Amino acid sequence: MSFGPNPWQQRHWDWRAAGNFICGGAGSGLIVCAALSAAPLGWLLAGAALVGIGLSSVWLEIGRPWRALHVVLNPRTSWMTREAMVALALFAAVGAAWLGVPLADAAAPLLALGFVFCQGRMLRAAKGIPAWREPRIVPLIVATGFAEGAGAWLLLVVVAFEVFVSRRFWCRYVCPGGALYSLLGRFRLVRLDVVESSCTSCEKCEPVCEFGLDPSKGHLPMECNNCGLCIRACAPRALIFKLGLPAVSGSGA
Numbered sequence: 001m002s003f004g005p006n007p008w009q010q011r012h013w014d015w016r017a018a019g020n021f022i023c024g025g026a027g028s029g030l031i032v033c034a035a036l037s038a039a040p041l042g043w044l045l046a047g048a049a050l051v052g053i054g055l056s057s058v059w060l061e062i063g064r065p066w067r068a069l070h071v072v073l074n075p076r077t078s079w080m081t082r083e084a085m086v087a088l089a090l091f092a093a094v095g096a097a098w099l100g101v102p103l104a105d106a107a108a109p110l111l112a113l114g115f116v117f118c119q120g121r122m123l124r125a126a127k128g129i130p131a132w133r134e135p136r137i138v139p140l141i142v143a144t145g146f147a148e149g150a151g152a153w154l155l156l157v158v159v160a161f162e163v164f165v166s167r168r169f170w171c172r173y174v175c176p177g178g179a180l181y182s183l184l185g186r187f188r189l190v191r192l193d194v195v196e197s198s199c200t201s202c203e204k205c206e207p208v209c210e211f212g213l214d215p216s217k218g219h220l221p222m223e224c225n226n227c228g229l230c231i232r233a234c235a236p237r238a239l240i241f242k243l244g245l246p247a248v249s250g251s252g253a
């Protein structure tokens with residue numbers, strides 16, 4: 001792709017260039033957040049992968065791919081060259097951290113900050129877009145990268161909780177829609193009940209509940225959405241729906 005007679009004064013940045021800043025910022029921020037929270041090393045790898053995706057994205061923008069080699073030729077004048085060099089050091093640090101090399105996991109977040117700083121300086125140096133040529137663009141880009149990375153970190157936390165700690169963690173504790181649904185559940189007229197004389201304590205109803213509830217114990221919290229899965233799993237028919245007045249206080253049926 002050509003940008004006209006003055007490619008060094010690029011006035012239009014499409015999704016490929018934006019992808020470098022979005023993925024690069026999010027990946028760098030994720031590496032910093034993962035290091036601050038002592039997250040598993042895999043999260044550093046995820047951050048480095050995002051940085052790599054961003055760099056691959058901007059590489060697609062170069063009409064002649066071998067022109068990408070020019071990027072390593074100007075370390076004394078080009079922030080793009082410095083960005084590429086810091087990226088290489090960042091990948092090396094994350095790889096070394098994965099292999100257990102001492103202090104590599106401490107170097108990775110510093111290099112991630114350096115990488116996103118280089119991106120800010122690249123925008124500040126962009127001749128084609130005057131609005132970017134001011135000093136505050138640098139902390140803005142660094143802060144944006146950190147915010148994106150914090151979002152990616154939070155997403156991983158939710159997924160980790162969902163997989164390793166509590167099923168439906170997002171629905172039960174984070175999602176506002178789930179909170180509203182639970183609130184409405186407090187006023188439901190039809191609710192689950194246990195016929196204790198029929199319950200054999202086989203516990204087959206517990207694993208089928210997508211909210212991690214134990215229907216055989218009765219007094220279900222608001223999260224129960226009357227899906228009926230536990231009723232189907234209960235061969236002795238100890239679980240039934242019954243009509244009842246809304247709960248006035250407390251959390252259960």
Ligand code: SF4
Pocket residue numbers: 194198199200201202203204205206215216233234235236237238239
């Ligand atoms: S599946 Fe039925 S019988 Fe088994 S523990 Fe649950 S309520 Fe009791």
Ligand code: SF4
Pocket residue numbers: 192208209210211213214215220223224225226227228229230231
């Ligand atoms: S009705 Fe659905 S949500 Fe409620 S306890 Fe049974 S399986 Fe869980």
